[in-house]
Amino acid sequence: MKTSCPSCGAELNFKSKITAMLVCEYCTSVVVRHDMNLEDLGKVGEIQEDMSPLQVGTSGFYGDKKFEIIGRQKAAYSDGFWNEWYILFSNFTDGWLAEAQGFYMVSEEAPKKGNIPSKESIRVGAGIVIDNKNFVVDDIKNITYIGCEGELPQQNLIGSTAVSVDLSDDINNFCNIVYSDNGNVYVYLGKYIEFEDFQFKSLRELDGWKQLHQTNKR
Amino acid sequence: MAGNNYIKPISVKTFNCPNCASNVKVRVQGQSLTVVCMSCKSIIDTSDENLKILQKINDKKSRRQYIPFGARGVINDVIWEVIGYLEKKDVKYNFYWSEYLLFNPYKGYRWLAESDGHWNFFTTIKDKPFKKKSTQKYVVYDNKKFSIFNRGNIEVSYVMGEFYWKVRIGTISKASDYISPPYMLSSEELKSEIVWSKGVYVSPDEIKKTFNVEKVPSPYGVGPNQESPHIKNHTFVKKSYYLMLLLLFTFQSFFCFGSKGNVVYKSVFQFHGGDNDKPKKSGSFEVNADSKNMELKLASPVDNNWVEINIAMVNEKTGDTIEVIHGLEYYHGYSDGEKWTEGSQS
Numbered sequence: 031m032k033t034s035c036p037s038c039g040a041e042l043n044f045k046s047k048i049t050a051m052l053v054c055e056y057c058t059s060v061v062v063r064h065d066m067n068l069e070d071l072g073k074v075g076e077i078q079e080d081m082s083p084l085q086v087g088t089s090g091f092y093g094d095k096k097f098e099i100i101g102r103q104k105a106a107y108s109d110g111f112w113n114e115w116y117i118l119f120s121n122f123t124d125g126w127l128a129e130a131q132g133f134y135m136v137s138e139e140a141p142k143k144g145n146i147p148s149k150e151s152i153r154v155g156a157g158i159v160i161d162n163k164n165f166v167v168d169d170i171k172n173i174t175y176i177g178c179e180g181e182l183p184q185q186n187l188i189g190s191t192a193v194s195v196d197l198s199d200d201i202n203n204f205c206n207i208v209y210s211d212n213g214n215v216y217v218y219l220g221k222y223i224e225f226e227d228f229q230f231k232s233l234r235e236l237d238g239w240k241q242l243h244q245t246n247k248r
Numbered sequence: 249m250a251g252n253n254y255i256k257p258i259s260v261k262t263f264n265c266p267n268c269a270s271n272v273k274v275r276v277q278g279q280s281l282t283v284v285c286m287s288c289k290s291i292i293d294t295s296d297e298n299l300k301i302l303q304k305i306n307d308k309k310s311r312r313q314y315i316p317f318g319a320r321g322v323i324n325d326v327i328w329e330v331i332g333y334l335e336k337k338d339v340k341y342n343f344y345w346s347e348y349l350l351f352n353p354y355k356g357y358r359w360l361a362e363s364d365g366h367w368n369f370f371t372t373i374k375d376k377p378f379k380k381k382s383t384q385k386y387v388v389y390d391n392k393k394f395s396i397f398n399r400g401n402i403e404v405s406y407v408m409g410e411f412y413w414k415v416r417i418g419t420i421s422k423a424s425d426y427i428s429p430p431y432m433l434s435s436e437e438l439k440s441e442i443v444w445s446k447g448v449y450v451s452p453d454e455i456k457k458t459f460n461v462e463k464v465p466s467p468y469g470v471g472p473n474q475e476s477p478h479i480k481n482h483t484f485v486k487k488s489y490y491l492m493l494l495l496l497f498t499f500q501s502f503f504c505f506g507s508k509g510n511v512v513y514k515s516v517f518q519f520h521g522g523d524n525d526k527p528k529k530s531g532s533f534e535v536n537a538d539s540k541n542m543e544l545k546l547a548s549p550v551d552n553n554w555v556e557i558n559i560a561m562v563n564e565k566t567g568d569t570i571e572v573i574h575g576l577e578y579y580h581g582y583s584d585g586e587k588w589t590e591g592s593q594s
Contacts, residue, residue, distance in 0.1 A: 078259035080278030081353045106254040109413060110281070131279075131412060132356010133374060154440065169441060174254040191252050202375045222374050225354050239327075239353050 035059060036070040045100050046118050049181040052101075055086075060178070062185065074188050077104055077177035082113055083233045084129060086180040090228035092136045096120045099127065101180030105173040105194065116182050124183060126218060128206070134228065137206055137220025146217060149193050149209040158197065161219055165197035165205050184210070255295035257281055265290065266299045275318070275331045276351055280410035291407060295414060303416055305406065311335055311346050314362070314455075314464050317409055321458035323369060328352050330360075330459075332409035339401040339420065349411060357412065360455075361447065365464070366471030367455050368432060368447035376444055377426075377433060387426050387433060389446070394426035394433045397472045402436075425472065432473040449473050507541065519555070532564060547594035550578045554591075 031044040037059040042052055044063065051062045053074060060071040089098045101116035112130035119125065125138040144160045146152075156167045173194045175186045186192070190211055197205040208216040259278035262271055270287040274280055274294070281295040282302065289305040313333050320329045332349030345363035352358075359370035377387035377394070386395045404419045422437040430449040435442055449471060452464045467474075478485070513533040535542065548555050554577035561570045577591040 078278055080257075080259065081276055083354045106256065108253050108255065111255060111257070131372075132352070132354070172252050172254075174252050176254065176256060198374075198376070200378065204374070233354075236353050 033068065035061060036068050037061075037073075042068075045098075045181060046122065046124060046183075048124065049101070049116075049183050050185055052181045053179045055179070058179075060187070071187070074178060077102065077179055080104075080111075080113070081236060082129060083236060083239075084113070084115055084127075084230070085232070085234040088115075088230055088232050088234075090230045092117075092119075092125070092223065092228075097125065097127075099180075101182040102178065103175050103182060103186050104177035105192075106176045107171040107173045107194075111176070116180065126220075128220075132225070133222060134225060135204060135206075135220045135222050137204070137218035140205075140217040140219045143215070143217045146207060146215055149215075152193075152195055152207075160197075160205055160217060163199050163203050163205075163219075165199050165203070167195060167197050169196040170194075171196075184214075185212075186210070255281060256297065258294050258297050258299070263294075263299065266292065267301055267304075275329065275410060276353075276412070279412055280331075281413055282407075282415045283410040284408050286408070289408075291415065291417075293414065294410075302414065305408075305417060310344055310405070312465070313346065313348075313408070315348055315360070315459045315461055319459045319461070321460070323358075323458060326352055326355055328358060330409075332411045333407070334404060334411075334415070335406035336402050337405050338398075339403050341400075344405065349409065359445065359447075360450075362465065364469065364471070365452060365467035366474060367450040367452065367464075368471075368473070369450050370434065370445045370447040372443060372445045389433055392428045392431065394428045394431070397425045397427045397432070399424045427473040429473045429475040429479075447473070449475065510536075512536075512542075519557075527558075527560075544572060544574065545594065546574050546576060548576050549593055550576055552579050552581075553577070 033042050033044070034040065035042050035054040035057060038054065038057040040054055040056040042054060042061060044052060049063070051060055053060055058073045058075055060074055062069045062071055084099060086099055086101060089096065091097070097117040097119045099115045100118050103114045103116070105112055105114055110130070112128055115127040115129060117125050117127050117136070123138070125136060128135045128137070140161055142161060144158070146158065147156065152167060152170060154167050154170060158165050158167070171194045172191065174191050175188055178186065178188065192211055193209040195207040197207070202221070204220050204222065206218045206220065210216065257278055257280065260274060261277055262273050264270070265272050265285040265288060267290045268285065268288040270285060272283055272285050272292070274283055281293070283292050283294050284290070284305070285292060291302040291305065293300050293302045315330050317330055317333070320327055328350035329352070330348050331351045334347040334349070335344055336347060337344045345361060348360040348362070350358040350360060357372070361368045361370060377389040384396065386393050388394070400423060401420050402423045404415065404417050407415050407417060424435045426433040432447040433444060434447060435444050452467060455461070455464050512535050513530065515530055517528050519528070544559065546557065554575060556573065556575040559572045559574060563569070576593060578589070578593050579591060580587070580589040582588070
């Protein structure tokens with residue numbers, strides 16, 4: 031859906047029908063969509079350089095499913111941060127590509143949540159069955175969203191918080207549970223994928239790192 | 249939001265050291281949470297724009313950094329740059345080693361560990377060793393059995409360069425190393441989080457070639473996961489061994505069953521008590537040159553008695569003598585209604 035930024039008038043293009051907000055790339059105003067009405071929530075500023083090779087517009091493959099990155103939110107905690115890239119598959123379903131320290135995990139919302147413990151009662155080491163898989167909690171982090179750009183499905187405004195829980199099972203399935211501060215609980219199931227297997231196109235150009243490989247091998 | 253502390257790393261390529269104002273270079277803009285100032289050796293917290301000093305290093309470096317910062321090398325088709333350098337020690341054994349932090353923006357981070365001149369290239373892994381099959385003595389990963397090599401507490405003793413977490417000298421963590429040459433699996437437990445990494449042995453020559461450095465330390469002894477240089481020959485050696493065994497058995501059988509068993513001399517000698525130093529001569533007999541082994545059989549009707557004979561075989565042509573002492577004893581009787589015997593008459 032094409033429209034104009036209520037703040038600076040630049041052209042805005044909502045690529046997905048289900049996204050709730052979009053950050054104007056020219057003036058960084060957060061524009062929230064209420065059906066056809068647009069609300070301007072003010073400017074968020076650009077996300078600072080963190081040497082990520084990905085950008086809004088990068089495309090890649092998750093298995094044989096092609097996707098495009100249409101948005102990003104940056105989550106930080108006491109000892110680090112990661113990028114959550116919002117991806118749109120060619121069949122218009124969505125997912126997330128989490129990127130941290132060279133690790134890339136693609137996840138999609140779990141079809142059935144099952145019995146998820148409450149934010150207060152979940153513990154490291156606890157076993158939870160999700161989608162017939164036996165997961166164990168590896169890690170619980172209190173996160174704050176410190177940046178956003180492009181198109182995003184929910185309103186995780188800068189400064190909003192959440193509890194992010196990482197789980198894994200014996201056979202390399204990974205799960206991420208997000209207890210959002212608006213009360214919603216999201217459950218995602220995913221896998222770690224090697225950078226090369228994505229066959230990324232339209233990556234960011236990084237100063238001093240023009241080529242991944244020394245030779246011209248593809 | 250109250251109570252949530254989170255980092256907001258600075259995102260610059262250089263900044264002025266808050267302690268000595270020297271220019272500090274940042275190689276991984278926006279990601280490094282600690283950068284050490286080379287001039288004044290202060291560990292600077294770059295997770296916050298206020299840039300506070302975490303610690304000062306009192307020059308406790310005890311080893312040498314062989315690969316300089318900024319050096320790039322290609323490993324498995326990927327370019328890696330050295331951005332950090334750590335020294336760690338085993339708390340119990342006071343044993344030190346070095347770790348180099350490598351970076352590539354597309355692939356993330358890797359480690360080069362150097363210990364006693366032995367190098368290992370480490371990758372952090374997200375999939376963990378198979379727990380059900382693991383005991384204290386080994387873990388199973390990637391269809392290989394990794395045996396425990398060492399377990400203990402390790403302490404960071406020196407830092408330089410930049411890191412993606414808040415490094416401090418003196419931090420102690422629990423670590424275990426498991427080996428399956430040429431691989432090693434290491435686990436490190438920090439703040440109740442266990443991180444696993446997989447290492448592969450790299451030869452000193454490969455390090456020199458990859459990073460274009462002139463000097464690397466000479467390896468001392470054998471590295472924990474260093475493959476035996478003979479491992480490639482294992483199948484050949486095993487096959488040769490069994491073949492040799494077969495040949496040996498064949499030859500031995502041939503000689504044993506092939507021997508003629510001809511009697512070259514047989515006689516009866518009579519000795520009486522008191523004949524101790526009165527030798528008896530046998531007379532000459534011929535032994536064929538192609539006979540290799542000679543068997544000497546002695547028989548005597550000793551009855552609850554013993555006899556010991558000194559035998560000397562003299563070669564009449566050369567005068568060479570072979571001397572043998574041979575004895576016989578035979579005892580028998582009844583004890584508790586049972587007949588017993590000891591020894592024999594031949």
